[in-house]
Amino acid sequence: MDLLLSAVDVLARWDVIVALLVGSIGGVAIGAIPGVGPAVAIAILLPATFSLDPIVGLTVLLGIYGSSMFGGAIPAILINTPGTAVNALTTYDGFPMTLRGEGRRALSLAYSASFFGGIFSVVCLILLSPLLAKVAPMFGSREIFLAALLGIILVIVAHRGQMLMAAALTGFGIFLSTVGLEPVKYTRRFTFDQTWLASGVNLIVVVLGLFALSQALLLLTMDDEKVRLSKSRGSLFQGFRELARHPRVATVSATFGVVMGMIPGVGEFTAQFMSYTSARKLSKTPEAFGQGSSEGLIASETANNAVPAAAMIPLLALGIPGEALTAMMLSVFYVHNVVPGPGLFLYQMDFVVALYLALLVLNVLVVAFLLVSTGWLVYLTKIPNRFLGMCILLLSFVGVYSIRNSAVDCAVAAVFGLIGFVLKRLNLPIVPIVLGMVLGGIMEVKLRASMNRVNTPFDFIDRPIAFILFALIVVIVAGTLWRVWRDWVPTDRRSLARKSSGRFARRIAGRRTRHFEIKTKQQRRRRSYDHLGS
Template structure:
């Protein structure tokens, strides 16, 4: 109880409350605009948060991170266009409800499900915080190195079908971290005698280029779309009553969101599809899914909103981000000399709980805002794409230049913006680059610190937690290679079946031709036998 009271004292400040309000409402607005998303907004706001207190800056970013999915459901339901990539599954059942004239019902159900998922995850994590505080001291340098390595492997494995390119991009991110002065002896690496490379490649510059500037270019080269909005009818308060009729789906989806959020590199998409699959398989009417099923909408929105709070666990407990958004938040910690990891749970547990309580409060603020402001909020969807692109591009370069007052950083950000645009057009992931830069730095420092007491390779994993992490790494790699081998086997079988099918088809056509010739000959013989007696009688001598 004392821990919660001390955490509330941290939040009971006017600047923190304003940050919560701005972050939560701003996140909804940003999420409701298709093509922007929380990554772009956080990348633009990141330089401005460096001058704020840690709790204030993180509260703004947490507000955008946690509330953007609320807003993303609005265009997904009304115009079949997800506001954020995470809301893609919401269109499956949300838009069919709109076509039936049930737009308000779908929005109300989406808001209620998102609220339940967010509150459920925060309550779970506040209850488990003492357990995490006891586990955190078991992590030393070697354990954190192995956890960071596991994080990179999970990120690579999560991009199924693109594992090789994801691994290459993650290695490219690790290489970018090595440019400049190394952290122990301060010797220059990969600078090629260029003075502007001595300070290295800044993470925020790369983030702004890959996410904000690339998205701005993408919006500017497209066409402005004319959007027709559906008239909303009915009340927005009926979603809670309908959600209460499906407690099993809501609880299971929220639980899957919490579990998937704690695993680095997994995130909302896996939680959504697992929840949606579970809801469909256990439903009494599985055929309704994709046609406006309320259970499908509940599963999608509950699971994705349960992830943000859970994703803070590896970030706070181990200092390991699981995705690009938490990697950006990690830079705010470092700027203010607040180092996430085991020591944070031991020494500043009230700060950790304050962050979770901030997530709880912002869910309440967002729900109240949406229930009363939806009619005005849907107008945000009509903002032209090119205007958004020009605004994002301007704000991005202002943010980059404000970091170090360097024009060189603007050029680097522009290069990464073009690179990110190419990746976007080729449908390749940019997240592994950011996580490679962040986790590569953690791995280098912890590996150097851990090798001081290591004499044999086995000494590196001679402690229980290190052994468990090592076994998990081996297990993930074995399962991934088994999956790749099975996919290649299935591909070979498909090719063989296609070839065999074509051969058998030709054989069948040949047999059919023989059969038709045989039938034709049979009919001719029957005709001959039928007319043969007449011919015999006619030509016989009298």
Template sequence: MELLLSSLDILARWDVALALLVGSVGGVVIGAIPGVGPAVAIAILLPATFSMDPIVGLTVLLGIYGSSMYGGSIPAVLINTPGTAVNALTTYDGYPMTARGEPRRALSLAYSSSFFGGIFSVICLILFAPVLARVAPMFGSREIFLAALLGIILVVVAHRGQSLIAGALAGFGIWLQSIGMEPVKYTQRYTFDQPFLQGGVNLIVVVLGLFALSQAFVLLTSDDEKIRMTRLRGPLFQGLRELARHPRVATVSASFGVMMGMIPGVGEFTAQFMSYTYAQRTSKRPQDFGNGASEGLIAAETSNNAVPAAAMVPLLALGIPGEALTAMMLSVFYVHNVVPGPQLFQSRMDFVVALYLALLILNVLVMIFLLSATGLLVKVVKIPNRFLGVCVLTLSFVGVYSLRNSVSDCVMAAGFGVLGYILKRLSWPIVPIILGMVLGGIMEVKLRAGMARVKTPWDFIDRPIAFILFFVIIIVLAVHARHVWQDRKALKEAEWKSRHRSTSFGARLLRRRKFLLKERGKVVRGRRKMLSRQSTELY
């Protein structure tokens, strides 16, 4: 009880209340604008949060992270265009409801499902906080190194079909982190005698370039679309009653979100598809999925909103971000000398609980805002792409220059913006670069600290948690190798069948041609006989 009161005391400040309001409302608005997304907004706001208290800055970023998925469901339901990438599955059943004249029902159900998923995950994590506080101190330098290595491997493995590209980009991120002064002997690495590289490559510059500037280039080069909105009719409270009729689907989907959120590199997409598949297989009417099934919409929105709170677990307990957004939040901790990890749970447990309570309050504020202002938010969807592109471009360069008042940072950010634009056009992942930079630094520091007491390779994994993490890494690599082998085998079988079909078709075509020539020959010979017979009769 004392812990709860001290956590509430941290939140009982006017600046924290303002951060809660700005984060919740701003995240919904950002999510409702197709093409922007929370990553761009967080990247732009990140330099401004460095001057705030940790709880204020993190509350703003968490508000945008958690509430953007609420707003992303608005264009997904009304115009079949997801506001954020994780709302893509919402279009499967949300837009068909709109097409048959039920837009308010779809929006209400999406809001209610998101609210349930967010509240469920926060409550679970508040209840698990004492367990995390006991487990976190068991992680030493070797365990954190192996956990960071597992995080990079999971990120690479999650990009199935692009794992080689994702691995190369993660390696590129690790290399970017190594540029500058080496932390132990203070020797220069990869600076090429350039003074501006001696301080290293700033993570915020890379984030703003890869996410914000690249998205600005995409918006500026895309055409503005004329959007026709559907008129909203009916109450928005009916979704809560409809959600209550499907408690099993909502609870299981939220559980998938919590579990997948705690695993680095997995995130919302895996949780969504697992929840959606479960809901479809256990439904009495699976044929309705994709055509406006309420269970499908509940599964998609409940699971993705349960992830943000769960994604804070590896960040707070081990200092290991699981995705790009939590990697950006990690920089806020470091700026204020608040080091996430086992020590945070021992010395600042009230701060951890305060963050979870802030997430709980954010979900309530977002729900109230959506139920009262959906009619106004619908108009945000109509903002032209090029106008958004100019705004994002301007704010991004302002944010980069404000970091160190450096023109070279702006030039570097522009270069990473072009790189991000190319990667997006090639449909290659960007997240591995950011996680490579963040986790690469953690791995280097922890490996050097852990090797001080290591004499043989076995000494590195002679403790229980280290051995479990090493065993999990081996299992993940083995399973991924098996999947790659199966995919290649299936591809070769498909190529062989395709070649076999083409050969069979060619053979049938050749036989058909011979048959036609043979029949034509018979006709020609018959005509010749008939002509010769006629000429004989004439003479």
């Protein structure tokens, strides 16, 4: 009880309340604008949060992270254009409902499902806190190193069909983390006698370039689309009643979101597709999915909004971000000398509980705001792409320059903006670069710290948690290699086998045919000879 009162006291400050309002309302507005997304907004706001208290800065970023998915459902449902990338599945059933004149019903369902997913995730996070407080201190240098290595492997495996490119980009991110002064003897690495590289490649500069500047360039090269909003009927309050008629779909989808959110490198996309697929299999009317099914809309929106709170678990407990947005939040911790990990649960548990309560209040504020402001937020979808691109470009360079008042940082950000632009045009992932930079630095520090107490390779996994993490790594790598081998090698062999067996069968069939023809001719001759003889 004292812990809860202490957490409430942390939140009951005017600056934290303002941060909650700005994060929730701003996140909804950003999500409602197609082409921006939470990654761009967080990247732009990140330099500004360094001057704020940790709880204030993180509340703003968490507000944008969580509420942007609420707002992203608005253009996905009304104009078939997802406001954020994770609202792509919402278009499958949301837009057909709009075409039937049920746009308000679809929005109401999306809001209620998102609210349920967010609250369910926060409640799970609160219930898991005592367990995390007991387990987190068991993680030493070896365990955190193996957990970071597991996160990198999961990031690569999650990009199925692009694993080789994801591995190369992750390796590029790890290489970027090694540039500058190494953390033990402070010798220079890969600086090429350039003084501006001695401090390394700044993570925030890279993030602003890869996400914000690249998106600005992408918007500037796109043509403006004419948005037509169709009239819709229904009430924005009816979705909560309809959600209550599908408790199994909502609960299963929220569970997928929580589980996938806790696993580094997986995120909203996997949670959405798994929940949508399971809802379709369990539904009595699977043929309605993709045609305006309320169950499909509930499954997609519940899953993606259950992820943000769950994604905070590896970040807070181990200091390991699961994806790009939590990696950006990690920098806020480091700037204020707040080290996420086991020590956070031991010495600053009131700070952790305050973040949980902030997420809880955030979902209530977002739903209340959406129920009264959807009519105005719809017009944000009409903002021209090139105007958005110029605004993002200007704000990005202002943010980069404000970090260290360095024109060199602006040039570095521009280079990474071009790299991100090329990757986006080629439909290649950007997230592995950021996670490689963050997790690569963590791995190097923890590996060096653990090697002083390791004499043989087996000493590295002689503790239970370290052995479990090592076993998971072996199983995932072996399973991935087996899947790749099964998908490629046997197919070639089977095709060769079919070809060779087909040729062999044709040869046998030809031989049998010729043998049958010869035998038939011999029998006819014998019959003719017998007839002549008789």
